[in-house]
Each structure stands twice: as C-alpha cells, then as structure tokens.
C-alpha cells in the first residue's frame with residue numbers, strides 16, 4: 179500500500195477557519211498583555227542603573243565621550259533575553275492548539291485515518307534554533323535602535339539647541355526608538371514655544387515643557403514595548419503553527435503540494451500592503467513576498483501586523 183495518510187485534494191473546506199483564528203488570537207492576547215508590561219518594567223529597571231547626577235555633571239563640563247561610556251550598554255541585552263522563554267511558550271501553545279484543529283479538519287476529510295493523527299513535538303531542534311536566532315536578532319536590533327537614539331541626542335543631531343539638563347532628560351529616557359526620541363525632543367521644544375506664547379516666563383515655560391516631555395516619553399515607551407510584545411508574540415504564534423505543519427510534512431501526513439492562504443484581519447486599521455496580499459495563496463513551503471521585497475516564512479507584513487495564514491484543504 180502506498181502512504182494512505184497523505185492528504186490529497188478531496189474536499190473543499192472553509193479557508194477562513196474562524197474558530198482556529200480565535201483560539202490562536204486568545205493565546206496571543208493572553209501572552210502580549212503580560213509581556214508588554216514586563217518589558218516596560220525591565221527597561222525602567224535598566225534606567226535605574228544610570229547615574230543621572232553624574233551624567234548631568236559631565237554634560238555640563240562638555241565631556242560627551244565620558245557620558246557615552248557611563249551608559250551600561252552591556253547590561254541592556256538582559257532586558258530582552260528572557261524573550262526566549264516567551265517565544266517558546268507562544269510556539270508551544272500555538273503548535274499544540276493548531277494541531278487540535280488540524281486533526282479535526284483531517285478527520286473530517288479522511289475519517290479512515292487512525293488516531294492520534296498528529297502530535298506536536300515542542301522539543302524539535304528547529305524550534306530551539308528559531309528561538310536562539312530570533313532572540314539574538316531582536317536584541318541586536320533593539321540595542322542598536324536604543325544606542326542610535328542616544329547617539330543622536332548626544333551628537334545634537336536635531337535642529338533645536340538644548341541645555342545639558344534637557345539632554346540628560348533624553349538620556350534618562352533610553353529605550354525609545356530613534357524616531358520616538360526625535361518626536362519627543364521636537365514636542366518639548368514646541369511646548370516651550372507654546373507656553374511662552376501663553377505668557378509664561380522662560381523658566382516656567384521650560385519647566386512645564388519638561389513635565390510634558392516626561393509624560394510624552396513615558397507614553398512612547400509604552401507604545402514601543404507594546405509594539406515589540408505584539409510583533410514578537412505574533413511571530414512566535416504564527417511560527418508555532420508553521421512548525422506544526424512542518425512536522426506534519428515530516429511525518430508525511432501532509433503533502434508538500436498543499437497550499438496556504440494569507441488571511442488579513444480586515445477593518446479600517448488594515449494597511450494597504452496587508453489588504454493587497456489578503457487571500458493570496460502559495461505552496462506550503464514557499465515564502466511570502468512582502469511589500470518591502472523581503473521574503474517571509476510566516477504571514478507578517480510589518481510590526482503590529484494582525485495577519486495569519488491557513489492551510490487550504492480542497
């Protein structure tokens with residue numbers, strides 16, 4: 179007998195699988211809420227390692243080089259290192275959940291198949307490799323971003339002239355993306371102008387703008403950790419499903435000719451790139467061509483992406 183367990187095109191099933199998407203969505207929501215708060219508190223802890231009195235002192239003396247060396251960058255990767263555990267939890271939970279739905283779909287198509295159809299092996303070395311690579315790449319990326327934001331500040335690469343106190347405030351808010359830091363600095367300077375226009379003295383205008391800067395930067399940090407948490411957990415959960423499929427291919431439960439479909443969450447927030455790719459189909463082992471020209475194993479167009487992929491049993 180040839181391998182009867184290989185899925186052949188027999189039945190047209192729904193390509194939307196809303197219940198599975200809901201189940202994966204739940205895993206996603208549960209894990210991101212905790213992760214984003216956790217990331218934020220770890221960054222705040224890192225900031226506490228910096229001696230800001232000393233930083234200000236050196237800035238006032240114009241010792242830029244010294245200030246740069248006062249930031250404990252070697253400790254920064256620790257903030258994100260524990261993400262490897264979160265990746266594993268996401269991959270394991272989504273792999274196991276996807277397997278349930280997968281087996282259910284298969285038994286509808288081929289009731290003859292002996293159970294258990296497919297198990298999910300969370301100890302597969304591919305998972306460990308993926309987690310290591312991803313954690314490393316993320317830490318590198320985030321560290322570079324954070325250093326760049328501070329380097330920009332130090333180089334006074336912005337048009338507005340700032341006092342040592344203002345620059346030390348910016349260094350205090352390490353952890354922002356360079357774009358966010360730039361926006362926060364511009365916001366502060368425009369707030370100074372606003373308060374001056376309202377008739378406040380220069381010193382009061384500066385003090386009020388400083389408070390505004392702190393509020394703004396704190397919100398920016400929340401938004402940054404939220405984006406990191408959502409993007410990374412989305413990646414882990416989609417990867418868990420992808421890994422489960424790969425194991426089904428390895429076990430010859432699935433045939434490599436099977437197709438998968440990109441499914442975007444369609445609402446007013448959906449970006450044009452995700453709308454454009456929604457509903458596209460490729461073979462299970464092919465990579466998605468993203469709008470920026472790169473290729474991806476999973477359906478993720480950009481940070482904060484809410485897209486998924488489903489297998490087409492037809």
Ligand SMILES: [Zn+2]
Pocket residue numbers: 442452478479480483484485
């Ligand atoms: Zn998307």
